Amino acid sequence: MDSGQEALTLLLLAPLFFICMVIEYRILKKRGYSDYSLKEVVCNFSLAGLHQAADLIATLLLMPFFLWLYQFRLLDFSLTPVTLIVLFILQDFFYYWFHRASHHIHWLWASHIAHHSSEKMNFTTAFRQSLTYPLSGMWLFWTPLMVIGFPPSAVVLIVALNLGFQFFVHTRIVKKLGWLENIFNTPSHHRVHHARNPEYIDKNFAGVLIIWDKWFGTFVEEKPSLVIDYGIPKQVNSWNPFVTTFHQWRTMLTLALSTKPTPFHIRLRYLFGSPKFADNAEKRGTTIK
Template sequence: MHNLHKITLLATAFVVSVSLVEAFFLARKARRQGQAYPWHEMGLSLVDMIGRKLMVLLPLSLATPIFAFAWDHRTFTVEINSVLAVLLLFIGQEFCYYWYHRASHRIRFFWATHAVHHSPNELTLGTAYRLGWTGKITGTAVFFAPLVFLGVRPEVVLATLSLNLLYQFWLHTTWIPKLGWFEYVFNTPSAHRVHHASNVDYLDANYGGVLILFDRLFGTYVEEREDEPCRFGLVHPTTTHNPLVNQFEHWVSLGRDMMKSGSVVNAIGYLAMPPGWAPDGKGQTTEALRQQQAEERLVVSAR
């Protein structure tokens, strides 16, 4: 356990250090172009990380009871003592991560936390560790509980997830180009730029962690295009410098919509349907935005 804490501390120090080096480089580049670098974005990311580190001290996580239940009712007991076992664990964890990540975009309850990760209007390495303070209390562990139910120890599942997230650190950048054949199998900066883009054509795509294979299998892969530069941030961009607003604005808007929904069914709909959903069908879900864009393109082409 002591070694695990030491490794975590070293990984955190490495991630923050490299992201700050990138930030200083980008700030210098912006200054040469007569522009101001948005240092507040780095500040929000650092506050996010500090807040999550402090929350570890609080007994608020739903992962513990969920994993404990799954472990108590496990089907097998799996020992990770061979190359095949490691490979199966990696594929299984990647599968679970894909569905967790997809749900985080398609279910507003989970999106209220995940939107914090997508709030930066510039994609930098600092974005990688802006993950939201409320993830521990939303029950996202349920997506990884099947691995525990199959007999993988909870601490092994969590360690594997940590490695998955660590891999994703380098994906949050704009200066690494497409990587040839690597793009067909693995998640890359190019694929992840699409994931973070708010362009209508790019919404809800590329959910993979280390691999991009499940996106290709389930039809959610979208390639970055030269004729469609990525516009980062949310569909409705946030410009706040206040970390509390950054962390909780989507929970506040969700609560407000539920309170004025008019019925329990509609309130549950706001909770469980995709971001932008509305009971009258006049919301701004990804599907609605794409239909609107298609209609606008038809009008333009008909002129």
């Protein structure tokens, strides 16, 4: 398995990403918006670099496990255009469940929150990723694909293409896209996902295909009359990429490892329960019995 395949794929897309950011910046500036700030752009790109480095190291370390797991595959797929399309759809299905779990399981949210912590919605927000995804276990959601029978190298490639597509939905200059809104994740759908408006929280988890949200009851249409408030309930207020990466880990582990008398099942809930459970405990400054 080529451990640098994801990084190489995203690197090849980099010129297109750059062109889109320049166009977006010029359009927003012409409209009088100040969505781009140098401090945030530097922070977002730093987070992207740390994320890619962590993913590369993790893939190298996990490669023997992936290849070992692949030997127990149920089927053998030759890599044809048809099987790659099937793999793309299946990987997007598993991405939906990873993304949904990342909003409802604190251990996963501790990584994913970095992506949501920006109060802006522009193309650079797509680069706002966490280096702790390998630790939280994002890769576990791709292992069923290897057991089914897709080669690990193909899985890594499709994951990279999925993430590459998602760059293009992080913008507010693109309005609704007609019939495409019925099938694909679009900027309109993803703006909803990044909102902290009560009507929009924990909705639209799609990677590429919005059909998963529609099938599983997590879809909400963007309302033209509702001004979107981007970010998270408790803002980080820091351009330091390490603060952005680790602030929720600190909250989670402080609660779970507290010296206060706390039942073991409560400590487990701080780690693997809903993030809201831990947030409520942190607000009160006490453990919950």
